[in-house]
Amino acid sequence: MAGRFVVELRNVSKVYTPGKVEVVALRNVSLVIERGEFTAIVGPSGSGKTTLLNLMGCLDVPTSGDVLLEGIPLRNRSRGELADLRRDYIGFVFQTFNLIPVLTAFENVEFSLSIKESELDRREKRVRVLKILERVGLKGLENRKPGEMSGGQQQRVAIARALVKEPALVLADEPTANLDSKTGRSIMELMRDLNEKNGVTFVFSTHDEMVMDFARRIVKLHxxxxxEDISKVK
Ligand SMILES: Nc1ncnc2c1ncn2[C@@H]1O[C@H](COP(=O)(O)OP(=O)(O)O)[C@@H](O)[C@H]1O
Ligand SMILES: [Mg+2]
Incomplete structure (x- = not known):
């Protein structure tokens, strides 16, 4: 694997032009995320958090400036190349969980693995999926569909789905926004544990103080x- 920078933004701006008026969503943002970080992107609604995560995760491209993922510059890549990079390096967790409703917890996670690791045989895949579901606390619920699980359980499936590919970076856009505060806290505890014990690099957005308190670094957008860019001393 490449150097210690997982993702690097150099002087990145993003301008949307939905109608006649331009919306500057990000302005000259430079940011480096190193391996092992547990970083919160914070700021009020509309400050650019989702736009920033989407650029880091190759879901969108900047209007100007450069994004490097694992040292690989993303400039002038085709949609297909960006999709490949996304598949290989990024796991996403969304505020609305975004699971496939007709698939079980097991199948939702397996599906993500199938896309990346087509060479693994069925048994290896099965073992990996069961292991990660157990790791996020869902042992015994493998055959439940999203509609048969609580919000917190669904978000655990989403975290397992992101992690099973062993991505360099997990991006979580307001992962606790649709959860009550106790469940939100347990999701943050899980993410922090995965960061500390398994070395997973996380960047998550939030405007919730409780969630912010978990971060070791806080990048504030306005x-x-x-x-503001504050790293806490441990
Ligand atoms: N697809 C889009 N088209 C037009 N404007 C957008 C689009 N996505 C976001 N914006 C605008 O860009 C700004 C930043 O939005 P966003 O990144 O979603 O912020 P946040 O996630 O912090 O709420 C806002 O003014 C928003 O209205
Ligand atoms: Mg947002």
Whole structure:
């Protein structure tokens, strides 16, 4: 695997032009995420958090500036190349869980693995999926469909789905926004545990103080600009 920078943004701006008026969602953002970070992107609604995560995760491309993923510059890549990079390096967790409703917990996680690791045989895949579901606390619930699970359990499936590919970076966009505070806390505890014990690099967005308190580094956005970048000493 490449150097210690998982993702690097150099002077990145993102301008949306939904109609006649331009919306500057990010303005000259430079940011480096190193391996092993547990970092919160914070800021009010509309400050650019989702846009920033989407650029880090190759879901979108900047209007200007450069994004490097594992040292690989993303400039001038085709949609297909970006999709390949996303599949190989990134796990996503969303505020609305985004599981496939007709698939069980097991199948939702297996599906993500199938896309990346087509060379693994069925048995190896099965073992890996069961192991990760157990790791996120869902042993015994493998055959439940999303509609048969609580919000917190669904988010655990989503975390397992992101992790099973062993991505370099997990991006979580307001992962606790649709959970009550106790469940949200347990999801943050799980993510922190995966960071500390398994070395998974996490970048998550939030505007919730409780969630922010878990972060070791807080990057604050305001109107598309980084206005604060604080690393806590452990
Ligand atoms: N697809 C889009 N088209 C037009 N404007 C957008 C789009 N996505 C986001 N924006 C605008 O960009 C700004 C930043 O949005 P976003 O990144 O979603 O912020 P946050 O996640 O912090 O709420 C907002 O002004 C928002 O309205
Ligand atoms: Mg958002």
């Amino acid at each position: 109107d598309g600009e980084i206005v």
